[in-house]
Amino acid sequence: MIYNRCEVDRVLVITKKSIARLTWPEEIEKWDNFRHLSISPIIGTPTKRLKALSRKADIYTINVENVEWLLDYFKELKQWPFQMLVVDESSLMKKRRTKRTSRYHQVEVMSKVTPRVVLLTGTPTPNGYLDLFGQIYLLDFGKRFSTSEEKFKINYFAPNKVGPNHEVYSWRLRNGAKEIIEDKIKDISFSLMSCDHIKMPERVDNVISLKLGEREQAIYDEMEHDYLVTIDDTTLVALSAGVVAGKLLQMANGACYKNDSHDYVDIHDIKLQALKDIVDDTDQPVLVAYSYEHDLDRFKSYFKGYDYEIFDGSEKQKQRWDKGEIKIFFAHPAQAGHGLNLQNGGNVIVWFGLTWNLEHYLQFNARLFRQGQKKEAVVIHHLLVKGTMDEDVYKAIKRKDQVQEGLMVALKARIKEAKKL
Numbered sequence: 001m002i003y004n005r006c007e008v009d010r011v012l013v014i015t016k017k018s019i020a021r022l023t024w025p026e027e028i029e030k031w032d033n034f035r036h037l038s039i040s041p042i043i044g045t046p047t048k049r050l051k052a053l054s055r056k057a058d059i060y061t062i063n064v065e066n067v068e069w070l071l072d073y074f075k076e077l078k079q080w081p082f083q084m085l086v087v088d089e090s091s092l093m094k095k096r097r098t099k100r101t102s103r104y105h106q107v108e109v110m111s112k113v114t115p116r117v118v119l120l121t122g123t124p125t126p127n128g129y130l131d132l133f134g135q136i137y138l139l140d141f142g143k144r145f146s147t148s149e150e151k152f153k154i155n156y157f158a159p160n161k162v163g164p165n166h167e168v169y170s171w172r173l174r175n176g177a178k179e180i181i182e183d184k185i186k187d188i189s190f191s192l193m194s195c196d197h198i199k200m201p202e203r204v205d206n207v208i209s210l211k212l213g214e215r216e217q218a219i220y221d222e223m224e225h226d227y228l229v230t231i232d233d234t235t236l237v238a239l240s241a242g243v244v245a246g247k248l249l250q251m252a253n254g255a256c257y258k259n260d261s262h263d264y265v266d267i268h269d270i271k272l273q274a275l276k277d278i279v280d281d282t283d284q285p286v287l288v289a290y291s292y293e294h295d296l297d298r299f300k301s302y303f304k305g306y307d308y309e310i311f312d313g314s315e316k317q318k319q320r321w322d323k324g325e326i327k328i329f330f331a332h333p334a335q336a337g338h339g340l341n342l343q344n345g346g347n348v349i350v351w352f353g354l355t356w357n358l359e360h361y362l363q364f365n366a367r368l369f370r371q372g373q374k375k376e377a378v379v380i381h382h383l384l385v386k387g388t389m390d391e392d393v394y395k396a397i398k399r400k401d402q403v404q405e406g407l408m409v410a411l412k413a414r415i416k417e418a419k420k421l
Helices: 017-030 046-054 064-077 103-113 129-140 149-156 177-185 214-226 241-253 270-281 293-302 315-322 358-365 389-420
Strands: 011-015 039-042 059-063 084-088 116-120 157-162 168-173 202-210 228-231 234-237 255-257 264-266 286-289 308-310 328-331 348-351 377-385
Touching (some): 011 103, 017 315, 046 064, 064 103, 084 103, 116 129, 129 177, 149 177, 202 270, 241 389, 255 293, 264 293, 270 286, 270 377, 293 328, 308 315
Parallel strands (some): 011 084, 202 377, 308 328, 348 377
Antiparallel strands (some): 157 168, 228 234
């Protein structure tokens, strides 16, 4: 519509490299209303970037790592040719950074010189309403919530967990703050639920409960209670509650790094066996989310002879996945969790190790559970070891998801109400 009214003729999209290079060009080809638009990814060497910039196009996509280069280039030319800026996966900008070298600051500079700014994200509040501050600031530069995140916290939040030296570990919304925040942003934000506008596959969440053997449970319990355990000739030590939590999650996966080392000690293979059972029982390719490098090492050993690959972000690898040529696709949620269209290659996800990060969790699942999925259902398996941190992480991400879902529903309801007026 904006293009039809001739309000803009050059749009800049900032996103991750793989999304800039692959996803945006792919998506434009899928929609009849946008197929006529031309797109030029500003990716690669400086020479390739300059060539992409000189090309006549409607939309230019660039990865966040090259934003500083783009700013410097047009600063020398003393011009800014874009009438519209789109920040894709804007939840990556949830924290405002004022340092001139920060990517947030660079995007902020662009926002101030571009007439139209649009933020896109499927996860606006992955860790709660505090995540809104940096994103909303890029749209109004402090008009709604002040220019200071500290003032935003003081006005709408109260300390939730406080340390012995009065340091605040987490914040909670004050009574009534949720509704006030939603009301303040209703004029510049809206929610589009996929299920309301397009046909989505069924989503099946399957929790597979696993049980440690007596020896493995004793090792886990000793680390949890004493912050120290000896396995064969290796002693593992945790110096704080945070460190022990990390080691317990590793142990639930089946291995644990030695102290200050990349070497690790094997503990069990019950998750590996459960993953193997899933792979053997389905004729579909399987997308596997892993947590640690030692997960990968153990995958390579355990799945010798299987057709597997480790995500590298290349276009050729994606093409092989789309064709169903990769039986097991191992990927870290932080690397393959935003924007990629992987729905053509399969409909089965396995969480070998869960993450505390709700954004990574939701975005990774959305690689297959999305528009264009040809299967009737997407199955998401969660390998959880009973009585371990696995269960705590699963409960935590479900609680966080309810907060985010609440915001999306609230914004959606306000859109319906506005249409009645």
